[in-house]
Amino acid sequence: MFKFLALFLFSSSIFAVAYEGDSGGIFALPVSSDNISNDYLLFEIDGKSYVIAGMPYVLEEKVIKINDKEIKVLPVNYGESRITIENDSLVNPSLSDQERAAKERKLLQSALAKKSNFILSDLRFLRPVEGAVTSGFGKKRFINDLPRAPHLALDLDGFDGDPIVAPLDAKVVLVENFFYSGNIIVLDHGSNVFTSYSHMSKSHRAVGDFVKKGDLIGEIGSTGRVTGPHLHWVIYMNGNRINPEIVLSKDFPMNLLADYQDVPAGLPVSEE
Numbered sequence: 001m002f003k004f005l006a007l008f009l010f011s012s013s014i015f016a017v018a019y020e021g022d023s024g025g026i027f028a029l030p031v032s033s034d035n036i037s038n039d040y041l042l043f044e045i046d047g048k049s050y051v052i053a054g055m056p057y058v059l060e061e062k063v064i065k066i067n068d069k070e071i072k073v074l075p076v077n078y079g080e081s082r083i084t085i086e087n088d089s090l091v092n093p094s095l096s097d098q099e100r101a102a103k104e105r106k107l108l109q110s111a112l113a114k115k116s117n118f119i120l121s122d123l124r125f126l127r128p129v130e131g132a133v134t135s136g137f138g139k140k141r142f143i144n145d146l147p148r149a150p151h152l153a154l155d156l157d158g159f160d161g162d163p164i165v166a167p168l169d170a171k172v173v174l175v176e177n178f179f180y181s182g183n184i185i186v187l188d189h190g191s192n193v194f195t196s197y198s199h200m201s202k203s204h205r206a207v208g209d210f211v212k213k214g215d216l217i218g219e220i221g222s223t224g225r226v227t228g229p230h231l232h233w234v235i236y237m238n239g240n241r242i243n244p245e246i247v248l249s250k251d252f253p254m255n256l257l258a259d260y261q262d263v264p265a266g267l268p269v270s271e272e
Contacts, residue, residue, distance in 0.1 A: 019069060019070065019071040019072065020071065020072045020073075020074055021055045021071050021072070021073050021074070022055060022073070022074055022076050023055060023056070023057050023058045023059075023073055023074060023075050023076045023138065024055060024056075024057045024076065024078075024137055024138050024152070024240075024241065024242055024243045025054075025055045025076075025242065025243060025246065026052060026053070026054055026055065026237065026242055026243075026246050026247075026253075026256060027051075027052075027053050027054075027055055027066075027071060027256070028043070028050045028051070028052055028053075028253065028256035028257050029050060029051045029053065029066055029067065029069060029071075030048060030049070030050055031049050031050065031051050031067055032049065038115065038117070038191070038192065039115075039192050039238050039239075040052070040053050040066070040191070040192065040238050041053070041120055041123075041191040041192065041193055041237065041238070042119075042191065043123065043253055045254075045257070050256075050257065051066060051067065052123070052237075052253055052256065053066055053237065053238050054235075054236070054237025054238050054239070054240035054241070054242040055071070055073050055240060055242065056073060056240045057138060057150065057152055057240070057241060058073050058074075058075050059075055060075055061073065061074055061075065076138060078136060078137060078138030078139050078140075078150075079136070079138075079139050079140070080139050080140040080141070080142065081135050081139040081140070081141050081142070081151055082142045082143075082145070083141075083142070083143055083144075083227055084143075084144055084227070085143055085144060085225065085227060090180075090225040091143055091144050091146070091225075093179070097179055100179050101178070101179045101180060104176070104178040104179060104180075104181075107174065107176065108174065108178075108184075108186070108196075111173045111174040111186050111194075112186070112194055112236055112239070114173065114188075115188075115192050116171060116188050116190055117190075118171070118188070118189070118190025118191065119190055119191055120168070120189050120190040120191035120193050122168055122169065122213065123247070123252065123253050124252075125167040125168060125244075125247040125248060125252070126165060126166070126167040126168070126213060126214055127156075127167070127248055128156070128164050128165055128166070128167050128195075128197065128231060128233055129156045129158050129162060129163070129164055129165075129220060129231050130158070130162070131156045131157035131158040131162070131220075131230070131231070132156070132157050133154060133155065133156060133157075133245070134155045134156065134157045134230055135151055135154075135155035136151075136154065136155075136243075136245070137151065137152060137153060137154055137242075137243040137244065137245065138150060138151065138152065138243065139151045152234065152241040153198075153232050153233055153234045153241070153244070154232075154233045154234075154243070154244040154245060155230050155231070155232055155233075156230060156231045156233060157230055158220035158229055158230055158231060159220065159229055160201050160219070160220060160221055160222065160229045161201060161202075161219050161220065161221075162219060162220040162229075163216050163219060163220075164197055164200065164216070164217055164218045164219060164220060164231060165214050165215060165216055165217065166187060166211045166212065166213055166214065166215050166217050167195060167213065167247075168187075168189045168193075168195075168213050169189065169190075169210075169211065169212050169213050170187035170188055170189045170190075170195070170210070170211050171187070171188045171208070171209070171210050171211075172185060172186070172187060172188075172205045172206065172207055172208065172209040172210075172211065172217075173186050173187070173188045173194075173207060174186035174196075174207065175203050175205060175206060175207055177223070178198075178224060179224065179225075180224050180225045181196075181198035181199065181224045181225075181232070182198060182199045182200065182221065182222075182223025182224025182225075182226065183198075183199070183200040183201065183202070183203055183218070183221060183223045183224075184196060184197065184198045184199075184200070184224075185197050185200065185203050185205060185217055185218055187211070187217070192237070192238050192239070193235070193236065193237050194235075194236040195233065195234065195235050195236070196233070196234040196236075197217065197218060197231060197232070197233060198224060198231070198232035198233075198234075199220075199221055199222060199223050199224050199226050199229070199230060199231065199232050200218040200219055200220065200221045200223065200231075201218075201219045201220065201221025201222070201223065201229075202218060202219045202221065203217070203218045204216050204217055204218055204219075205217050205218070235247065
């Protein structure tokens, strides 16, 4: 969720609005449709335009700018996750495996940097697998009691071979086998929105394929650094990893606009 506060400086007759969003959340910002770059997803309804922007994951308050509007991103306590992995080579990789993983990160970054000209208009995400959430987004991660990078994804349960489907129309931009992620596929949905699917037992797509919403893209597996079969699902929005549970809400994206409805211009609104 987010809120915005109107701030008045009467002595200088200056009016400013300070917006607040959550770490790893999604923020809706009213804009002019002719004043927005293709770095952001644009949503239009009832003649009004909004930027739908992913917020960065932060551990302390951070101010970002979108279209000259300042947004204060607030840290969120997502909890922690502790897992045990028996294969020590996956916890403390060799130098060669570290070098491999570094090259793979560059491959992923390169795929995410090649933004298409597609315009994403359908924001009703399908759940890619039927399984329940086994590890939520944003948790501080400990592997064999050693601190690791936070879990900026949603883990969904399943069995080997369970189908994984595309949540939206997309182009396949990466299909690889990575040291940590195992078999991974990355989809470009347009408007600088990407999704990735890791630890698959099998991919059913190749780079350059176009898939429709609901199409089979792969199967759940336990490749890479895992404790068992599941899907590791990541959503990238304007370069930030966001909490996938937000887009699975039946009210998304209209729930993001609630703070802007029926509010007289210039009046402050706050949300507890």
